[in-house]
Amino acid sequence: MGAFVKLLFRNRLAGFGAVVLGVIVVLALITPWLPLHPPNETVTANRFLRPGTPGHLLGTDHLGRDLLSRLLWGTRLSLAVGFAAAVIAGVVGAAIGIIAGYFGGRTDNVTMRGVDMLMAFPYILLALAIVAALGPGLMNALIAVAVVNIPFFARNIRGITVGIANKEFIDAARLSGMGHTRILLTEVLPNVIPVIVIAMSTTIGWMILETAGLSFLGLGSQPPQADLGSMLGEARSAMITAPHTSIVPGVMILLIVMSINLLGDGVRDALDPRLRSGALTRPLPATQVARKSVPEVPARPGLLEIDALETQFHVGKRVYRAVGGVTLELKPGECLGLIGESGSGKSVTALSVMGLVASPPGVITGGAVRLEGQDLVGARYERLRSLRGDKVAYIFQDPLSTLHPLYRVGDQLAEAILCHHGIGRAAAMERAVKLLEDVRIPNASARARAFPHELSGGMRQRVAIAMALANEPDIIIADEPTTALDVTVQAQVLALLDELRRERGVAILFITHDFGVVGQLCDRVAVMYAGRIVEQGTTREVLDDPAHPYTRRLIACVPELGEGRRVMAAIPGLPPAVDNLPDGCAFAPRCDKATEACRTGEIALEGGARKVRCIHPEGSVREATA
């Protein structure tokens, strides 16, 4: 709650709205106890007194009634009516929306078509029709305004409910013995209440305006009862001669509606969970860099060197050390596997190479990434952009979200080529079709005209690979490219990647959590745990003879086909949170070989081509050091 208020007031305009509305509401609440003239006391001798007249601070109207008194009583009524209308519209609309969204099918179809019909009428016309049918009066105006706003709530809440009704916890509730009514009230409703509150806070101002509009036309509050709309309506005839009679209620309406809208927008933003993580602030085109020192450039530069790279996420006061000093080298034409569990920092390492980690909150705080000897960390954005996709290309896990849904795949491929080579549209298109053939897509020229959703998952990932190859890069960084695919399709895609790499001599940094995939595709492998590399070597060495206890035990966890029924070797505990890493070895709390020495100080990654970060290595590395 405290955090919510803080977030709300960080938005200055919302804070201003909250203060103005607060003052108005307090005044409206205490009106009966204020020393005011009775609002309906007519003194015709005092007609049209100007504001500032003693005894009548805001002057009087055409019947000599005190304007200040009428304004406060009128505000009280208008606020009450607007609030009541919002509550009625919110409750009824939400009920319709929840029922339609939860039951779906015919119920949904019939109700929502009814709501659509209601929405097809212009707002004010519908309100007028309702009041005409029920007769004028404040109560009827309230009903009219509420009814007119029900469709808005119904549609809004229905959309949210459809999403919730398909969640697995609803199925679980049914299996727990809950009936529909109980599910609606205890499972669905608590999850849509925030949306209802947000929708109400943003529409209540509009409803006050609509009520004022009906009263202005004489259909709402009846004389002598004052509300803001009827005050305006009565002042209409004296607009020129006594402008203050219309300005006073007019300004009040402006203040109320403006402050409610500002506050409503603020509430909506503050309740949005994305705002809290800073996602609504636009990310920079390249990851922020704040390095204290730059590592020295070696004499003989390799193709890609990641040198003591540190990438952190700064969220509020917390610092998440996602990558804590990773050193890797990728040689031309080789396939290097980077393996680790979720949260180990393998994807962040890969994204840091081309400055693709979202900033804020991501910051590269140390180390270097050298492409043919040139440091990319801190390079100018234009330079990074010219290298992205040209020298270094990426393939991501989910091809459905990396391809643009509204463009044909051929056009997207051609665009990737045109970004780096001015060869003309027709030539680029021709090359796109050639690329699709290269990734073994049958009937390539026809498939180039397909949209991403028309292709299967395997085909989409082939298109993504074709796009990565479009500019003949030296390096492809593939981040779990087959995780979302079925095994038979995965085998096809892996075989394709392997073939392309051998044909074209492109180096691949292959990120995965699957030892089987690494074993089949990669020459060398690096194992990551809690943001650091714990072991590195040729694939054969690491998989057959793991030196780090984590690697050994992780391999033991993975069941292999053909071993039959068995009890799995599990690693107890969980990986540490990277904002609270223990001293010494991060794996020590879960390791059965850990000693006191493992829990203090810095443990180095030691060795030549075969490296391990452990005091008590295993297998042949242990024999070598002993």
Add this chain to the structure above:
Amino acid sequence: MSIALKATDLSKTFEIGKRLIGPPRGRVRAVHPTTFEVHAGETLGIVGESGCGKSTLARMLVGLEPPTQGSIEIEGRALDNADPAAFGRLIQYVFQDPVSSLNPRKTIREILEVPLKLLHGMDRKARAERIAEIFEAVNLRPEFLTRYPHEFSGGQAQRIGIARALAANARILILDEPVSALDVSVQAQVLNLLADLKREFGLTYLFISHDLAVVEAVSDRIAVLYFGAVVEQGPAEKVFAMPRHPYTKLLADSAPRVGQPLGGVQSGELPDPLNPPPGCAFAGRCPRASDRCRVERPELRVIEGDQLAACHHPL
């Protein structure tokens, strides 16, 4: 051995593009008539790739999806079109995504109390005792009961999902990809927990997964699903070691294995579900397909001993 779960000619057809009035635009047969039995205390593994109908089959077995045809018998009682609550006492479901299967606005205690209260009508004291018992069985600390789902990691959330299924006191659990969303080190913890619980409470499992190695490691028998139909069924140690159906062989060859060259590569994809082929659904990808396969649907039959396959030319 008694039969815990029996499905007879169970099938499901979805109507695509439903209209307010008149027939739908198309029909998709998600599950072809399927007959199988699960013995008490057994683990039946079901493998298949996405779109093969394994989740639809599972949802029918717990009453979340009414079957188009066929019957379901659980512990000798017919439950063809009963309410999920009637199913709930006999059979429970553990979901794939542990986090989205827990209501974010309820504490763990509130979530676990529901089946105790509604399915078994237990009073407050009895509920508290039973929850403590179950929580201990799934190795979770009692202070977690007052927390909300977002405070848990995937592995912990999945244990809570299992605890909820146990709370209903059903003896049959449908495990729908229970470890697919988890990291390998946590996956092994959950699989071992499931094995312990099975022994302790005498449970029967239907274990659904796309991961062949995991299914092989936990199952007594395995059924392989392709395009909505069981294409092979047999004892776990034989299905992948000695496949009878060419599709099972393709699956086994495709599974990545350390030290084995990239293999099992075969082009082709699932047929169009709106326009299924008349014969064997796998014929288009099958190296052994003959003209007969393209016109006549093979029935599941005994190939040798306890191995069944739906193939005209079994391996």
